[in-house]
Amino acid sequence: xxxxxxxxxxxxxxxxxxxxxxxxxxxxxxxxxxxxxxxxxxxxxxxxxxxxxxxxxxxxxxxxxxxxxxxxxxxxxxxxxxxxxxxxxxxxxxxxxxxxxxxxxxxxxxxxxxxxxxxxxxxxxxxxxxxxxxxxxxxxxxxxxxxxxxxxxxxx
Amino acid sequence: xxxxxxxxxxxxxxxxxxxxxxxxxxxxxxxxxxxxxxxxxxxxxxxxxxxxxxxxxxxxxxxxxxxxxxxxxxxxxxxxxxxxxxxxxxxxxxxxxxxxxxxxxxxxxxxxxxxxxxxxxxxxxxxxxxxxxxxxxxxxxxxxxxxxxxxxxxxxxxxxxxxxxxxxxxxxxxxxxxxxxxxxxxxxxxxxxxxxxxxxxxxxxxxxxxxxxxxxxxxxxxxxxxxxxxxxxxxxxxxxxxxxxxxxxxxxxxxxxxxxxxxxxxxxxxxxxxxxxxxxxxxxxxxxxxxxxxxxxxxxxxxxxxxxxxxxxxxxxxxxxxxxxxxxxxxxxxxxxxxxxxxxxxxxxxxxxxxxxxxxxxxxxxxxxxxxxxxxxxxxxxxxxxxxxxxxxxxxxxxxxxxxxxxxxxxxxxxxxxxxxxxxxxxxxxxxxxxxxxxxxxxxxxxxxxxxxxxxxxxxxxxxxxxxxxxxxxxxxxxxxxxxxxxxxxxxxxxxxxxxxxxxxxxxxxxxxxxxxxxxxx
Ligand SMILES: Nc1ncnc2c1ncn2[C@@H]1O[C@H](COP(=O)(O)OP(=O)(O)OP(=O)(O)O)[C@@H](O)[C@H]1O
Ligand SMILES: [Mg+2]
Numbered sequence: 001x002x003x004x005x006x007x008x009x010x011x012x013x014x015x016x017x018x019x020x021x022x023x024x025x026x027x028x029x030x031x032x033x034x035x036x037x038x039x040x041x042x043x044x045x046x047x048x049x050x051x052x053x054x055x056x057x058x059x060x061x062x063x064x065x066x067x068x069x070x071x072x073x074x075x076x077x078x079x080x081x082x083x084x085x086x087x088x089x090x091x092x093x094x095x096x097x098x099x100x101x102x103x104x105x106x107x108x109x110x111x112x113x114x115x116x117x118x119x120x121x122x123x124x125x126x127x128x129x130x131x132x133x134x135x136x137x138x139x140x141x142x143x144x145x146x147x148x149x150x151x152x153x154x155x156x
Numbered sequence: 157x158x159x160x161x162x163x164x165x166x167x168x169x170x171x172x173x174x175x176x177x178x179x180x181x182x183x184x185x186x187x188x189x190x191x192x193x194x195x196x197x198x199x200x201x202x203x204x205x206x207x208x209x210x211x212x213x214x215x216x217x218x219x220x221x222x223x224x225x226x227x228x229x230x231x232x233x234x235x236x237x238x239x240x241x242x243x244x245x246x247x248x249x250x251x252x253x254x255x256x257x258x259x260x261x262x263x264x265x266x267x268x269x270x271x272x273x274x275x276x277x278x279x280x281x282x283x284x285x286x287x288x289x290x291x292x293x294x295x296x297x298x299x300x301x302x303x304x305x306x307x308x309x310x311x312x313x314x315x316x317x318x319x320x321x322x323x324x325x326x327x328x329x330x331x332x333x334x335x336x337x338x339x340x341x342x343x344x345x346x347x348x349x350x351x352x353x354x355x356x357x358x359x360x361x362x363x364x365x366x367x368x369x370x371x372x373x374x375x376x377x378x379x380x381x382x383x384x385x386x387x388x389x390x391x392x393x394x395x396x397x398x399x400x401x402x403x404x405x406x407x408x409x410x411x412x413x414x415x416x417x418x419x420x421x422x423x424x425x426x427x428x429x430x431x432x433x434x435x436x437x438x439x440x441x442x443x444x445x446x447x448x449x450x451x452x453x454x455x456x457x458x459x460x461x462x463x464x465x466x467x468x469x470x471x472x473x474x475x476x477x478x479x480x481x482x483x484x485x486x487x488x489x490x491x492x493x494x495x496x497x498x499x500x501x502x503x504x505x506x507x508x509x510x511x512x513x514x515x516x517x518x519x520x521x522x523x524x525x526x527x528x529x530x531x532x533x534x535x536x537x538x539x540x541x542x543x544x545x546x547x548x549x550x551x552x553x554x555x556x557x558x559x560x561x562x563x564x565x566x567x568x569x570x571x572x573x574x575x576x577x578x579x580x581x582x583x584x585x586x587x588x589x590x591x592x593x594x595x596x597x598x599x600x601x602x603x604x605x606x607x608x609x610x611x612x613x614x615x616x617x618x619x620x621x622x623x624x625x626x627x628x629x630x631x632x633x634x635x636x637x638x639x640x641x642x643x644x645x646x647x648x649x650x651x652x653x654x655x656x657x658x659x660x661x662x663x664x665x666x667x668x669x670x671x672x673x674x675x676x677x678x
Contacts, residue, residue, distance in 0.1 A: 043251040050254075107163055110161045129173070130168065136179035143187050143203065147186045147189050147193070
């Protein structure tokens with residue numbers, strides 16, 4: 001992991017390091033296995049809520065320019081991504097590990113039939129980049145257009 | 157299809173992860189540029205932190221995914237089992253951070269916007285102030301131009317009114333409350349005969365001939381505020397009077413106190429003479445009509461009287477008493493006929509010949525006819541003729557009649573004295589293009605008070621029978637008929653010495669025919 005730029009990131013790494021040695025009883029409360037995925041799912045919800053708030057606020061502020069519209073699109077796509085990821089994780093519980101065959105090599109792994117709705121949605125959830133990449137593309141467009149607009153303004 | 161292959165998911169995941177890293181860094185780069193450009197803008201600060209956290213999250217997640225694929229692909233399932241929770245935990249952590257940044261920073265925006273609004277309104281106020289300052293400066297600059305422009309306009313208007321004042325043919329003056337003359341135009345000084353160069357300091361008392369007129373002028377002006385067409389007499393520099401028409405407006409100072417007047421004065425001399433001439437010619441015309449009627453009626457009985465008198469004269473010898481009486485009747489009747497003929501001539505002014513006439517010739521004729529009787533009364537006749545006199549257009553007979561009348565009057569005026577000089581002068585006045593013939597005597601002259609009446613029909617100072625008072629009025633009519641003028645001068649002023657001598661001079665002025673015009677006519 002090369003996230004080393006900000007000191008607060010370092011600060012966050014410390015409890016991570018502690019997690020590497022779960023056998024030692026550092027904490028009073030025991031964090032049993034499903035807790036991680038629960039927190040992760042809650043984080044998705046939190047993130048989606050934050051994005052909704054941002055979306056609503058940008059819309060309410062009615063800033064002029066293309067950049068802010070791109071940011072709104074980014075928000076919508078990211079919210080959708082959150083929902084998809086959330087569903088993917090959630091369905092992960094309900095899929096039998098036996099339904100995914102990895103025996104023929106990692107690259108040839110597949111979900112065996114018959115294809116149920118759960119299996120299909122799970123499959124779709126694995127393609128979450130189809131949402132997150134366009135979302136980030138719009139974020140990039142947003143930043144660029146904002147930068148260009150103030151650049152143009154200054155040149156005037 | 158009986159199964160769903162996961163290979164597309166793996167490929168998408170790997171490519172997508174790479175894309176995510178690249179895109180998040182590109183976005184971060186622009187966010188970085190934004191805060192560099194406008195470090196004071198809170199929005200950019202927020203976006204930068206947002207992008208930074210997002211990039212952290214994206215890298216964490218993408219590298220995790222890539223690592224997973226690589227490890228699983230290479231069969232290192234065990235390694236992945238250890239790393240998987242660490243990577244997942246990190247992802248969760250960064251996602252929560254990202255959500256927090258989103259909410260926390262976005263809250264700050266509101267504060268920032270409030271500050272921004274304040275700053276904006278401050279800036280607007282400042283801009284307005286700047287505009288006002290600019291305008292003020294512009295106005296300052298403009299003021300000078302405006303003053304200059306106004307001054308020019310003012311001087312143009314002043315010039316216009318000054319021209320009106322200076323070039324007016326009428327007198328214009330301004331006086332103050334003490335009747336002192338403040339300003340008067342040149343026409344005014346000329347009218348009063350004062351020198352235009354270095355005119356004297358005048359008061360209204362000096363220019364009003366009669367004091368009571370000045371007083372009434374003053375009273376009307378003060379009570380009414382203006383005076384319209386007041387006829388008064390002004391005194392010229394040499395003391396003589398001049399009749400004028402005066403219009404004036406009173407002026408008041410800021411306390412509404414009478415401060416003087418502006419006045420326009422018209423010279424009435426010309427109008428007065430014109431009116432007199434008009435009245436005279438009207439009188440002539442009406443008398444002429446009456447005379448013609450009377451003459452015609454009287455002519456017939458006179459013919460009968462003359463006829464019978466001559467008839468009876470044949471019966472008596474001229475030496476006998478009745479014969480002598482009849483001779484008197486005949487003579488007096490003839491005199492009557494002459495008067496009647498004169499009257500008819502007077503009235504029949506239009507029926508006359510129109511030819512080129514030499515005044516010199518007429519004067520010589522008249523002298524030839526009258527010289528004998530003049531000499532009898534010891535009156536010397538002098539002639540002072542200008543040779544090459546241009547001719548005048550008219551009736552020789554009637555013009556001769558005029559001069560005979562004048563010579564007769566002169567004769568009568570000198571008769572009593574037993575001696576005298578009669579001078580006949582002819583000259584040409586090139587300025588008015590007139591031939592002037594003068595009959596001048598050294599007789600008793602014409603007193604001032606009757607001078608205005610000598611041209612009236614039947615006005616005479618002579619005893620009944622001697623004069624009818626028609627001579628001058630007939631002459632006047634004839635001369636006027638010729639487009640000329642007749643002027644009387646008594647006593648006579650000598651042209652050279654300027655001395656005044658006893659006697660009378662009648663000047664007959666007739667329009668001359670120019671040499672070219674005369675030759676064209678022939
Ligand atoms: N040369 C003169 N000198 C002095 N007085 C004159 C002279 N000419 C005219 N008068 C005065 O003018 C008056 C009018 O003259 P006017 O010739 O019209 O009439 P008259 O001589 O009296 O009569 P008439 O000429 O009809 O016989 C005269 O009565 C006389 O008083
Ligand atoms: Mg006479």
